[in-house]
Amino acid sequence: MTIASSRFSVRFLRAAATISLLSGIGGMPGRGVLADDKVDVDPAEDQAEVLRRQQIKQQATHWEQQFTKMLYGDLELLRALCGDLPRESRRAIATSGEQAAREAALQMAELQMGGRQRRLAQGIVIQGGAVIVNGNAVINLNPLAQPDRRAKPKPDAEKSPGNPVTILSAALTKSVEEHVGSEQAAAFAEQLTQRDDRRKSAMIHEIVAVLDGELVLTASQREEIERSLREQWNDSMAMALQGTHMNNGVRVFPGVPGACVSPHLTKAQRQRFVPEPDANRQQRGGWQHQAWMQTVNMLNNVQPAGRDPWWFE
Amino acid sequence: MTSGSMMTGRGLFRMVAALALLAVPVPGGPSIRGEDDTVVDAAAMRAQEQGQQQQQVVLDQQMNGMFFQVEGNAEKSRQQCLDRLLLQVSALDEICGLKAEQRRKCEAAAKLDVARAMDEIEAVRQRYSGRTVDLQNPAGQAEWQRFHQDAQAVQAKLQDAGGETSLLRKVIAGILDDEQRSDWRRESDLRAQYQWRGVVEAGMVQLDVALGLTSEQSEAIRGLLMEKPLRINQAKIWMHGNHFPPFVCRYGLAKLDQAKLKAIVSDRQWKMLGQFIEQGKGMSEHLKQQKMILE
Numbered sequence: 001m002t003i004a005s006s007r008f009s010v011r012f013l014r015a016a017a018t019i020s021l022l023s024g025i026g027g028m029p030g031r032g033v034l035a036d037d038k039v040d041v042d043p044a045e046d047q048a049e050v051l052r053r054q055q056i057k058q059q060a061t062h063w064e065q066q067f068t069k070m071l072y073g074d075l076e077l078l079r080a081l082c083g084d085l086p087r088e089s090r091r092a093i094a095t096s097g098e099q100a101a102r103e104a105a106l107q108m109a110e111l112q113m114g115g116r117q118r119r120l121a122q123g124i125v126i127q128g129g130a131v132i133v134n135g136n137a138v139i140n141l142n143p144l145a146q147p148d149r150r151a152k153p154k155p156d157a158e159k160s161p162g163n164p165v166t167i168l169s170a171a172l173t174k175s176v177e178e179h180v181g182s183e184q185a186a187a188f189a190e191q192l193t194q195r196d197d198r199r200k201s202a203m204i205h206e207i208v209a210v211l212d213g214e215l216v217l218t219a220s221q222r223e224e225i226e227r228s229l230r231e232q233w234n235d236s237m238a239m240a241l242q243g244t245h246m247n248n249g250v251r252v253f254p255g256v257p258g259a260c261v262s263p264h265l266t267k268a269q270r271q272r273f274v275p276e277p278d279a280n281r282q283q284r285g286g287w288q289h290q291a292w293m294q295t296v297n298m299l300n301n302v303q304p305a306g307r308d309p310w311w312f313e
Numbered sequence: 314m315t316s317g318s319m320m321t322g323r324g325l326f327r328m329v330a331a332l333a334l335l336a337v338p339v340p341g342g343p344s345i346r347g348e349d350d351t352v353v354d355a356a357a358m359r360a361q362e363q364g365q366q367q368q369q370v371v372l373d374q375q376m377n378g379m380f381f382q383v384e385g386n387a388e389k390s391r392q393q394c395l396d397r398l399l400l401q402v403s404a405l406d407e408i409c410g411l412k413a414e415q416r417r418k419c420e421a422a423a424k425l426d427v428a429r430a431m432d433e434i435e436a437v438r439q440r441y442s443g444r445t446v447d448l449q450n451p452a453g454q455a456e457w458q459r460f461h462q463d464a465q466a467v468q469a470k471l472q473d474a475g476g477e478t479s480l481l482r483k484v485i486a487g488i489l490d491d492e493q494r495s496d497w498r499r500e501s502d503l504r505a506q507y508q509w510r511g512v513v514e515a516g517m518v519q520l521d522v523a524l525g526l527t528s529e530q531s532e533a534i535r536g537l538l539m540e541k542p543l544r545i546n547q548a549k550i551w552m553h554g555n556h557f558p559p560f561v562c563r564y565g566l567a568k569l570d571q572a573k574l575k576a577i578v579s580d581r582q583w584k585m586l587g588q589f590i591e592q593g594k595g596m597s598e599h600l601k602q603q604k605m606i607l608e
Binding site for chain 1: 382384396397399400401407408500503504507508510511514515518519521522524525526528531547548549550551552553554555556559581589592
């Protein structure tokens with residue numbers, strides 16, 4: 001009986017260890033390296049981790065400024081939709097928005113610093129499906145993270161919970177529901193959805209305009225390529241809007257899948273269109289993060305409107 | 314003998330000591346140089362000369378890199394430019410169904426446009442060939458500045474080949490029959506409209522977020538912008554991705570009837586929108602200079 005219990009305990013411990021190990025694997029784990037995250041390393045133990053956290057905090061300061069600009073825009077939209085609101089509700093919504101902007105900023109900074117890490121032991125962490133010992137990736141436990149494994153783009157991946165941009169809108173919508181009402185929350189959410197749709201349409205249109213500038217497309221070709229991109233859309237495709245590069249005298253369009261474009265081109269155009277080779281999952285993930293950063297950074301050269309006292313009085 | 318031998322040894326010692334003394338440099342006195350010292354001085358002089366040489370720019374070595382955007386290679390750049398124009402001819406053929414003779418004329422015009430651009434580039438090359446610029450003196454710096462400006466103009470020659478004043482455009486206008494011309498004009502208008510919409514979208518995505526526009530407001534501003542398109546260079550405007558189009562859009566906002574625009578947004582939004590408009594105005598000269606906006 002004692003032996004059986006002992007075996008069971010060993011099995012249980014092994015299973016627990018395996019679950020614990022696997023829980024940190026994957027592109028977008030659930031928790032971040034927040035300062036109060038008890039799962040993470042004691043800063044005194046691991047200097048590299050301490051440095052990483054410092055860098056994340058520094059980057060988060062930049063992102064917080066950008067998210068705050070977005071927050072002020074969202075609050076303006078909310079004010080237009082809800083009209084007059086009780087002072088307590090206004091303050092509660094604005095405060096939760098500021099908190100969400102800070103959280104979104106921290107998550108964006110984590111993505112920027114190479115994603116999240118989960119520490120297993122001194123000098124051993126799991127990041128993006130790889131086990132990293134003293135800074136070197138030694139085991140890749142996640143088969144999807146294999147560099148040569150191709151992955152199909154995931155439609156609507158921009159709505160992924162890992163997208164920091166969604167933190168702000170989700171928090172505000174929830175707060176409106178709590179402090180104003182579900183009808184207004186639904187109206188606000190609908191406006192945000194429409195805005196997301198406009199943003200997606202805009203990016204697709206811009207990508208085709210870039211292609212058109214290079215390949216002289218006909219109206220029907222533009223239409224067909226737009227349709228293909230919409231069907232296969234993934235935020236990583238927005239990489240094409242960050243600028244193309246030349247390879248052997250031919251412009252290369254990073255992030256734009258050849259399958260969405262090449263079938264609609266003439267032979268002469270195909271010779272002038274070189275898609276970036278199919279991206280693996282990790283690369284596509286990296287592009288997706290860059291696209292999110294680009295979305296937030298688009299207000300980089302805009303002075304913030306300033307805190308509207310109506311929300312904070 | 315013994316004493317003589319000792320004298321000889323002492324004398325040798327004295328001689329070595331005297332020579333050693335002479336070899337010590339006397340402060341303030343004449344320097345005493347050995348062979349090694351000569352080597353050190355030559356090295357210092359060489360370094361100084363090299364420093365001067367670094368300030369001397371041989372323009373022949375700079376030309377390809379600065380004139381030709383495709384890997385600094387004249388032939389690849391020429392070919393890329395020609396391919397781009399031939400794509401325009403193919404698009405024309407696709408839309409209008411060119412006769413063989415019409416297509417041949419268009420292709421010949423495209424080749425002549427590229428050849429003319431290359432001839433003009435060659436003239437600039439000849440002007441600077443064999444020249445070295447000394448960046449240490451003001452005249453050299455001024456010449457370097459001129460060379461830079463000419464290099465930018467040279468790059469633009471290949472980018473602009475096939476543009477509004479090109480032979481290709483004139484040939485297209487001259488050889489198409491009425492039906493073809495009508496088809497081509499419709500296609501060109503659609504392209505211009507599509508490109509302008511791309512600029513509007515790039516700018517409005519930012520306004521949507523920064524101003525917190527409702528869908529209704531956003532559509533109303535888009536409508537105003539689409540009614541009054543700016544003339545833009547379709548090939549150039551996207552060369553740096555979507556970096557410049559939002560600024561072009563902001564300039565487009567500046568050109569709208571401001572009263573109509575103001576009527577769409579709230580006072581708080583109008584204050585913020587004013588900032589965007591001012592940025593558009595501020596950037597407009599640069600955008601025109603870069604021939605992204607054609608005014």
